[in-house]
Amino acid sequence: MARMDEDWDNLLAHVRGCTHCANDLPLGPRPVVQICPSARILIIGQAPGTKVHETGIPWNDPSGDRLRDWLGIDKELFYDPEKIAIMPMGFCYPGRLDKGGDAPPRPECAPLWHDRLLGVLPNLRITLLVGQYAQKFYLGKKKKRTLTGTVKSWREYQPAYFVTPHPSWRSAMWLKKHPWFENDVLPVLRNRVQELL
Secondary structure, three states: OHHHHHHHHHHHHHHHOOOOOHHHOOOOOOOOOEOOOOOOEEEEOOOOOHHHHHHOOOOOOHHHHHHHHHHOOOHHHHOOOOOEEEOOOOOOOOOEOOOOOEOOOOOOHHHHHHHHHHOOOOOOOEEEEEOHHHHHHHHHHHOOOOHHHHHHOHHHHOOOEEEEOOOOOOHHHHHHHOOHHHHHHHHHHHHHHHHHO
16 A cells, blocks of 8 residues: 555656647646545546645636536535545646636546546446536547437446536536436435435
């Protein structure tokens, strides 16, 4: 166990010190990740927004508030790395699109770091794939044509994965159109999270 802890600490330091995409990041590199070998739940989202970039705290914004509500847990549990690991598709803020909204996660991050970080998470029981970028990367051809189709097919990805839309303000309209998500999916997700915590 000591060897794994040593490797884990070393790897985490490397990830947090990564400057691989520095020239492509408008605010510079600030990798945001929460990892501990004892974690049983892993959350894979998109990439940090500006507020998360400023604070260095993952999901430290209104999207995080909604995600915690979906999971049925408070901030104390959410930010306990011994229970919950957080590893976005892109570790740094990627900038804005010309038409508004954040740019997609940098494509280098996941291939560069994810397998190595997963290698120090032997106790994982479920991985939350939050939003289309994580779902495309991890589900591959099993992903449906649309986000709605993928989330509606959530049972197909059990027990390894749980799929959700991204909990940003933009998803408010999606949630209104698809009440089955809050009525049918979230109670199962909350129960699973409680079982694992």
